[in-house]
Amino acid sequence: MPSSISSSDSGGDAEGDHARPDAAPRANDRDRYARETAADRPGVAQPVPVRPVPEQPWGKILLGVMALLALLVAGWESYWRGYDAKPGIRNTYALWGIQRQRIDTGKGNATVLVGGSRVYYDIQLPVWERLDGQRPIQLSFEGTSPLTYLEDLAADPKFVGRALVGVEPDLFFSGFEYRGGAVRYTRKESPSQYIGQQLSMRFIEPYLAFDDPDFALNTVLERQPWPERPGKHVFLVPRKLGFHEADRNSYVWDKVSDDPEYRDLWQRIWRDAFEPGPDDPTPAEALKIEKEQIARAVQVVAKLRARGVRVLFVRMPSSGEYLAYENRDFPRARTWTALLAATGAPGIHFEDYPELQGYLLPDWSHLTHSEAERFTAALYGVVMRDFWGPKAGVEPVAPADR
């Protein structure tokens, strides 16, 4: 009897019709590496597999591979640095999870920033920390309504701090979530994923400029000017907008303001997005979605405020064609005013405060790095003066829209 501790002989072909000469590589007698597989040995104990190594000078080949790979990677890195890219931390769900975890590990009373890309790029954590003494926790995601993340905070009794909630009308009132899976990811994050994030953000990302989703092979190829397929309009996809640090402090890439071609590209991207797409909801559906988002906000704000959390909505600055689009599709009275009235939470609309206006927004939607620093200081001043500071008084329960 064959043994599991020794290789077995191939037994008789119990199901002989399985083996046919046209089927397997073993038929090729000229191939001296040809071998049988389990498919060729029905009904018997399978022997120890054969795993031949093809004859080649493998030592020299490996050295050549390492040298060539090093050259290619260096060339690729050099190409992207020549494009003004620099190393930065990848804005992954795992990175978000590290910040989210802080709330459950002693920072439950922190100020949390949650919103779309404007809160993400336009509020500079070092500036806020310098003024406040405490560094806020950044939980915003680009292209994403903050409501899911706010609901996650509302469900966490450990969070008893303050929430500054960014309102970007086309995200907030449409419920759009480009990066909406962070809560789910964090809850299911495996030890392997956690370790991978720690290794990557310490030993890879701080050193390689090309290690950015915007410069991935498929992304680069897909963005080439391929001829358009009749009937299929390819919308321009947002490009790299900024850089991220380990605690998710982020700022807009200088290229957006300094490179006219890149700035124009961003403006074309937005312009393209302002056009109605074939999958967009009808006006009636859009109105319904707006009301649903406001209803979600009412619930989540009530839950947070019942626990003593102070919620402050902030309509971050926009300009040019972006502002015109927002005013056209998400008029203030129907969205912002209705949101504050329904939730009873206070809000800051940049158009109501002179100190929050007049900043440089090269793509009409985000501030440059230096402007973001100036804006953060101004915003902090307004927040503390009118809402969260010692002289601000009791938070208004149902403020009138300013």
Add this chain to the structure above:
Amino acid sequence: MVFNSLTFVVFFACVLGLHSLPLPWTAKKINLLVASYLFYAAWNPPFVILLWVSTVVDWYAAQGLVKARREAARHAWMLLSVIANLGMLGYFKYGQFLLDNFVTLMSAAGIDYHPAHYDIVLPVGISFYTFATMSYTLDVYLRRASPARNLLDYALFVTFFPHLVAGPIMRPTELVPQFAQPRRATGEQLRFGLALMTLGLFNKIVLADSFLSTVAERVYDSDKIPAALDAWVATLAFSGQIFCDFAGYSTTAIGAALCLGFAMPDNFRFPYAAVGFSDFWRRWHITLSSWLRDYLYIPLGGNRHGARRTYIALMSTMLLGGLWHGANWTFVAWGGLHGLYLAVERALRARFSGYRPSPLVFVLLGLLTYTLVNVTWVFFRAKTFSRAWIVLRGMAGQNAAARPILATFSLLSAAAIVGALVLTHWLMRARTLEAVIARAPAAAVCVVWALMAFAIVIAQGSGSAFLYFQF
């Protein structure tokens, strides 16, 4: 952890380092065993307990089988193993599926039954290691093999990390003997093993994840109605994706084992050059198809009890094989279609036994096989029957309301990759990778290897799980 992750790179470097230390062989095996448990625990530590249960049950069942004097006792030990393994698989993998179907049945009978939601996480690779451990007990029961001599070797057979979560599904007779003597890879094995790992990861990260998966997703995971071109390209893209994903995993696993000095069996032999479905299953997921043949098809009667019994055994095997892939009736349909194809082919072979196709007809039959395989992939990929029908209708050009879904780049990239893949399978149909590498100039091997590694680096894979982990 997944092979395509930074965590695995560090893990594997540590394992290689430990394995090359001048330690006693038993100590090295213990290192490998502990490393394999860590590899598995990196997903979800508590599920290591399932591995232990599976290991211990089959270890004692095999011991009991050998000691049993009466046939009834042998049956009982065998049944213990089968029930324990299939019970575990059933609970974790099919619990919700069974419950959902029970609720549907009750509803059909007019009974409004609302059970609590069955919120169970599927342990990664449970289908693979339960089959591996069952093959151990079943081989002993069928008197094909005697039990392993010590628990360490057996536990390492079950847990050995290269094959643990997605195969190749190894038999004890293939791996346990390799643990008997000290093994360490030669320099050539180590380098070729690294080359195989690069090839496998190139398939997974670059071809499957970066290019093909999104093309399939845009059609299959959307609610848009696809026209013929979109439906076909998405399905062809999925055929390429699942091959590159799964064969990529197997190649990486084989390479990783070889780096440590162990041999693992072939799992794929250029399946898209198959001519006929019995040929396809001799080339696709070989270790599963041979497992199903040896432990299901043959015990069900195989081809030795008349035509009727053969067809029943064939169809039962393929239906259950389909269900093995996932707890959804779409997988059963996928298996059923393959069973049907195999049955028809068998009948045709009996009817035209003397027929020898010309080279042109041979190639045409191969393309027909590939086309019909693609029809089965629709059921494999679609999450629901309704979506599968929509895609199939699209492939037949019957979706009147269709509008273009895929952009030019998606169409071109999928066509180029899948075209090259199928052509490669045909060119390699009767060859082995090793023979082609041996004949190639060293400089060409070097450049191709470096380019694959470079593509892996710049593709920036997201560390997404291999498709077959869900099975």
